[in-house]
Amino acid sequence: MKIVCCCGILLTQLILCSATGYHPAYSVFFGGAHRNAYYRPQFQQQTAPVVNTFDGSNAIFGNGIGSPPRLAAQQVPSALDPSGMGCGTPPATCTNSRYRSFDGSCNNLRNPVWGTPNTRYGRLLPPNYGDGISLPTRARSGNPLPLSRTVSLIMYPDINLEDPIFTLNAMQYGQIVTHDMSMIAGSTQAQPHSTMCCSASGQLLELANIPEHCFPIVLPESDPIAQQTNQRCQNFVRTITDRDRNCVAQNQPAEQLTAVNAFLDLSIVYGNNDQTAQSLRQFQGGLMTVDVRNGQTWPPRNMNSSGVCAIQDINEACYMAGDTRVNQNPQLTLLQVVLLREHNRLANALAQINSHWDDETLFQEARKINIAQHQYITYYEWLPIYIGFGNSLKNRIIYQTSDFVNDYDDTVDPSILNEHATAAFRFFHSLIQGNLDLVTEERNSYGTLRLSDWFNRPQIIEERNNFDDLSRGLNTQPQDASDQFHTSEITQFLFRAGQQFGQDLKAFDVQRNRDHGLASYNEVRQFCGLPRANSFNDFLDVMSSKNVEQLARLYESPEDVDLTVGGSLEQLVPGTLAGPTFLCILTEQFYRYSFLEISYVCYHKTISNRLFIIVLFTCMSSSLLNLKIQGDSK
Ligand code: HEM
Numbered sequence: 001m002k003i004v005c006c007c008g009i010l011l012t013q014l015i016l017c018s019a020t021g022y023h024p025a026y027s028v029f030f031g032g033a034h035r036n037a038y039y040r041p042q043f044q045q046q047t048a049p050v051v052n053t054f055d056g057s058n059a060i061f062g063n064g065i066g067s068p069p070r071l072a073a074q075q076v077p078s079a080l081d082p083s084g085m086g087c088g089t090p091p092a093t094c095t096n097s098r099y100r101s102f103d104g105s106c107n108n109l110r111n112p113v114w115g116t117p118n119t120r121y122g123r124l125l126p127p128n129y130g131d132g133i134s135l136p137t138r139a140r141s142g143n144p145l146p147l148s149r150t151v152s153l154i155m156y157p158d159i160n161l162e163d164p165i166f167t168l169n170a171m172q173y174g175q176i177v178t179h180d181m182s183m184i185a186g187s188t189q190a191q192p193h194s195t196m197c198c199s200a201s202g203q204l205l206e207l208a209n210i211p212e213h214c215f216p217i218v219l220p221e222s223d224p225i226a227q228q229t230n231q232r233c234q235n236f237v238r239t240i241t242d243r244d245r246n247c248v249a250q251n252q253p254a255e256q257l258t259a260v261n262a263f264l265d266l267s268i269v270y271g272n273n274d275q276t277a278q279s280l281r282q283f284q285g286g287l288m289t290v291d292v293r294n295g296q297t298w299p300p301r302n303m304n305s306s307g308v309c310a311i312q313d314i315n316e317a318c319y320m321a322g323d324t325r326v327n328q329n330p331q332l333t334l335l336q337v338v339l340l341r342e343h344n345r346l347a348n349a350l351a352q353i354n355s356h357w358d359d360e361t362l363f364q365e366a367r368k369i370n371i372a373q374h375q376y377i378t379y380y381e382w383l384p385i386y387i388g389f390g391n392s393l394k395n396r397i398i399y400q401t402s403d404f405v406n407d408y409d410d411t412v413d414p415s416i417l418n419e420h421a422t423a424a425f426r427f428f429h430s431l432i433q434g435n436l437d438l439v440t441e442e443r444n445s446y447g448t449l450r451l452s453d454w455f456n457r458p459q460i461i462e463e464r465n466n467f468d469d470l471s472r473g474l475n476t477q478p479q480d481a482s483d484q485f486h487t488s489e490i491t492q493f494l495f496r497a498g499q500q501f502g503q504d505l506k507a508f509d510v511q512r513n514r515d516h517g518l519a520s521y522n523e524v525r526q527f528c529g530l531p532r533a534n535s536f537n538d539f540l541d542v543m544s545s546k547n548v549e550q551l552a553r554l555y556e557s558p559e560d561v562d563l564t565v566g567g568s569l570e571q572l573v574p575g576t577l578a579g580p581t582f583l584c585i586l587t588e589q590f591y592r593y594s595f596l597e598i599s600y601v602c603y604h605k606t607i608s609n610r611l612f613i614i615v616l617f618t619c620m621s622s623s624l625l626n627l628k629i630q631g632d633s634k
Contacts, residue, residue: 286362
């Protein structure tokens with residue numbers, strides 16, 4: 001017997017069933033035999049997508065490049081804080097529970113604090129701070145690097161090229177995955193930070209008046225925002241580090257902390273600690289708390305709605321979930337609602353077939369299945385789109401096997417790599433669409449929502465038939481192409497909250513790269529197997545000549561090019577959405593991620609999570625999960 005993954009059916013079903021009520025046949029009609037929620041309906045799935053580079057040249061991918069050199073476990077920087085002072089709180093004990101903890105503690109019994117909230121990001125390469133300790137990166141010469149906003153304006157213009165194959169759902173599930181993996185400590189994401197690094201009128205403050213932890217984004221004189229509003233400064237607060245929390249000796253380089261647990265455990269739904277999890281539960285029938293409006297279930301109301309949402313009326317929806325970013329954009333919120341509803345669907349189904357189970361058992365078993373489905377969707381449906389199916393197989397991130405695979409390794413540190421979260425994974429901000437399609441049941445798009453009208457205003461998904469129409473939009477609208485071009489909705493209008501202009505996510509990404517002192521593009525490129533560049537022209541092996549010329553105009557030396565910037569300009573590796581350097585980082589991250597945790601499905605602490613789908617199948621009825629089993633076709 002062989003498990004067949006019915007590629008893509010699972011997520012399509014979750015979304016469309018949640019949108020339209022539970023009609024499994026519907027998604028079969030929509031998905032078709034070889035289509036899924038990520039594939040644009042008018043295109044056949046291709047095994048190796050044709051990738052057009054913007055200068056018309058062929059994308060290149062030499063032998064071995066993109067397969068990162070494996071670090072021995074001992075070399076992997078540890079997220080464990082020896083002093084335990086505010087940089088990860090070790091659990092008092094690890095109980096022999098059948099269920100995973102909410103904060104991720106005790107996943108690794110040898111190092112129970114690994115992967116828990118408030119621990120350090122890992123690093124592939126040593127940091128590159130301006131002073132060697134904590135100041136933002138500078139050019140090798142000691143001069144300031146080009147303004148991050150200037151880099152954004154020049155390198156990341158708004159040119160609308162759509163992905164020829166994949167739908168917006170591929171982008172949106174990516175944001176779900178990243179929110180499950182990490183969040184910089186101290187981030188407010190959307191709402192104005194309490195630390196103000198610019199004057200109220202958007203001007204730079206006198207040096208002496210700039211609060212600690214500020215690293216403001218400076219708008220150049222020629223900036224379209226500066227020209228129309230006179231604004232020259234945008235708020236940017238540095239990420240909290242282990243030095244800020246006094247966890248390290250004074251001369252030790254800073255390491256940033258992540259506020260959420262590292263595991264792929266739907267902490268975005270259930271929370272990252274016991275208190276949050278409790279506050280989200282109904283404590284009846286294993287259910288999560290929901291509000292019911294117009295016959296539909298929605299996440300509970302956030303009690304601080306005017307503080308965390310950009311609502312214009314106190315009655316507007318503003319949700320509470322396991323992740324504070326839940327309200328950030330409509331399609332993200334929509335998927336969070338789907339995952340929440342899926343928990344309650346599972347709990348109700350389990351209650352019907354196990355009438356003797358109490359609330360706790362129903363809750364934990366539903367949670368377990370929900371997480372397993374999410375892991376399956378992530379590894380077998382979503383990840384191959386980003387990093388390639390062949391690459392995932394070759395690097396043993398996924399397997400095509402009818403056997404059990406047990407590669408759990410408790411020496412692997414699960415901390416999320418800084419190079420991944422702060423540079424490589426953010427490259428996919430390029431996939432964001434500025435307008436969200438509303439699509440009828442007949443698959444006709446009858447309108448769009450402007451993204452920047454609805455940042456942190458989730459009420460829109462409850463209006464009219466929008467939840468269903470946006471769900472269908474997610475499954476039919478193409479995502480933006482994976483390239484250097486970004487919609488101005490995120491580069492000019494991010495979080496504009498009714499104002500004419502907003503912030504610039506790409507300037508944030510470049511600034512954050514320097515805030516975190518990431519190793520330079522040239523260093524990481526070499527680490528990943530490409531030749532080290534001695535001149536800008538040496539970048540021509542993976543970049544267009546136009547981009548190399550622009551880099552040479554912006555930066556003093558090829559050594560100075562930020563990882564975020566250099567990596568985002570590489571031509572894509574065929575069959576993936578990334579260039580060789582970012583592909584290498586993403587591959588390394590998801591490789592580590594895939595075998596660092598124990599499966600909590602059925603056999604606690606005995607087998608790898610790679611087995612979850614098979615074990616899940618032996619545990620649960622196929623009709624419940626809509627998975628299919630077929631005779632081995634070999
Ligand atoms: C409309 C969609 C999205 C919006 C508005 C958005 C916005 C943001 C914002 C505001 C930040 C924090 C920036 C900072 O302060 O440094 C961020 C971080 C990030 N984003 Fe996005 N994003 C979106 C989609 C995505 C997608 C599709 C991906 C990847 C597939 C992604 C990956 C990341 C990563 C890895 C981070 C850093 C996470 C961390 O804190 O460790 N984002 N994004």
